[in-house]
Amino acid sequence: MKNFDYHNPTRLVFGKDTIKDIGKFVSEYGDKKVLLLYGKGSIFKNGVYDEVVQSLDKYGIDYVEMSGVQPNPVLSKVRETVDFMKKENVDAIVAVGGGSVLDTSKIAAASFYYDGDPWDFYEKKVFPEKALPIYGVLTISATGSEMNSGGVITNEEEKKKWGWGSKYTYPRLSIVDPSIQKTLPVNQTVNGAVDTLTHVFEEYFDGTKDTLMADEFAEGIIRTTMETVKVLIKDPNDYEARANLAWAATLALNGLNGLGRRGDWASHGIEHSISAYYDIAHAEGLAMVMPAWMKFVYKEDVDKFARFGEKIFGITGEDKEEVALKAIEAYKSFLKEIGAPVALSERNIGEDKIDVMAKNALLRGPLGGLKKLEEEDVYKILMLAR
Numbered sequence: 003m004k005n006f007d008y009h010n011p012t013r014l015v016f017g018k019d020t021i022k023d024i025g026k027f028v029s030e031y032g033d034k035k036v037l038l039l040y041g042k043g044s045i046f047k048n049g050v051y052d053e054v055v056q057s058l059d060k061y062g063i064d065y066v067e068m069s070g071v072q073p074n075p076v077l078s079k080v081r082e083t084v085d086f087m088k089k090e091n092v093d094a095i096v097a098v099g100g101g102s103v104l105d106t107s108k109i110a111a112a113s114f115y116y117d118g119d120p121w122d123f124y125e126k127k128v129f130p131e132k133a134l135p136i137y138g139v140l141t142i143s144a145t146g147s148e149m150n151s152g153g154v155i156t157n158e159e160e161k162k163k164w165g166w167g168s169k170y171t172y173p174r175l176s177i178v179d180p181s182i183q184k185t186l187p188v189n190q191t192v193n194g195a196v197d198t199l200t201h202v203f204e205e206y207f208d209g210t211k212d213t214l215m216a217d218e219f220a221e222g223i224i225r226t227t228m229e230t231v232k233v234l235i236k237d238p239n240d241y242e243a244r245a246n247l248a249w250a251a252t253l254a255l256n257g258l259n260g261l262g263r264r265g266d267w268a269s270h271g272i273e274h275s276i277s278a279y280y281d282i283a284h285a286e287g288l289a290m291v292m293p294a295w296m297k298f299v300y301k302e303d304v305d306k307f308a309r310f311g312e313k314i315f316g317i318t319g320e321d322k323e324e325v326a327l328k329a330i331e332a333y334k335s336f337l338k339e340i341g342a343p344v345a346l347s348e349r350n351i352g353e354d355k356i357d358v359m360a361k362n363a364l365l366r367g368p369l370g371g372l373k374k375l376e377e378e379d380v381y382k383i384l385m386l387a388r
């Protein structure tokens with residue numbers, strides 16, 4: 003187990019009927035005028051927009067709006083948002099949506115105080131010294147962005163889908179009301195579960211030794227996620243399953259799951275290259291890549307993959323390698339069962355760009371913690387994922 007120093011400054015307000023208090027929270031912190039940032043319109047259909055603006059009005063918070071943040075959010079929208087925020091001179095951002103809206107709010111919050119291009123932060127040409135406060139109202143549990151500092155943006159001109167974050171870009175406060183997620187299409191609920199599981203795996207399968215507490219914690223999230231997503235596929239209105247899945251998603255990437263470990267994150271790096279070129283959801287790419295990555299690297303830590311098989315799927319046996327391989331197959335079967343795509347071909351992704359995507363994945367250096375991956379390794383993993 004590795005040393006750590008953990009501080010997560012986000013205040014998390016969780017549960018039913020909590021969105022109506024957003025205006026109260028903003029006013030408690032003294033912010034008077036906010037940017038209301040959201041996506042392509044789901045918040046109009048499920049009443050979340052009305053709830054948020056009624057609450058802002060009730061507490062006398064002035065607001066201006068920016069809509070249209072797309073899934074896999076893009077740099078051009080960030081630039082538009084920052085220009086608008088500067089013109090309107092807002093005090094804070096109220097980000098209403100999923101990872102895409104929250105991620106956009108983070109880079110926008112830092113860029114508010116910077117005269118150059120927001121992408122400079124991603125290229126590490128500049129580092130933020132402050133950022134506007136962010137208030138999150140989460141509408142889909144998946145990324146953990148409601149309680150972490152990260153923001154993943156696609157520079158669509160340069161085909162770079164990169165993550166970035168700083169200690170200033172944690173939301174000040176996030177509201178998670180699981181009940182509003184009942185309007186999610188089934189595939190988006192599944193995406194949330196797959197992203198959650200993959201966040202756990204990225205830390206769990208990293209090769210760090212003697213991580214018993216962290217392993218038990220991770221396995222709790224894995225079991226909860228696998229169980230609740232199946233319930234929700236049958237009954238999207240099951241509040242307890244929604245609440246437990248939502249909490250699992252937050253816990254998977256608010257830093258806790260990674261404590262004492264080094265992390266791997268190669269599958270995320272590879273996925274980001276796929277969705278830089280193809281219009282697929284982040285979690286769809288993860289469902290395709292993760293089992294292929296597992297097959298490629300499991301020999302680096304057979305014991306851990308065997309433990310995964312035993313603790314999650316109840317697979318036992320003398321031969322650990324056999325248990326490990328069965329576990330990988332069991333995970334792939336689970337993905338199929340919940341309707342996630344497990345091969346690139348399921349989203350019409352052929353072999354033609356595999357070499358380009360492998361090169362793209364390595365733009366910021368080798369990937370991986372369990373096994374360091376070079377371009378040819380990523381190429382092989384993508385070929386396995388066909």
Ligand code: NZQ
Nearest residue numbers: 041042043044073074100101102141144147152185186284
């Ligand atoms: O745009 P609207 O109309 O709001 O529709 C959204 C969108 O189409 C819809 N939706 C959201 N809440 C809904 C709803 N539809 C009905 N009812 C609701 N309650 O769902 C769609 C997906 O939304 P999006 O925000 O894109 O999903 P997600 O939260 O999965 O975010 C994905 C993005 O986050 C990045 C991904 O790469 C991707 O760009 N990630 C961010 C991370 C972070 N900040 O830490 C880590 C992750 O690994 C990930 O890379």
Ligand code: ZN
Nearest residue numbers: 145197201284
């Ligand atoms: Zn993810």
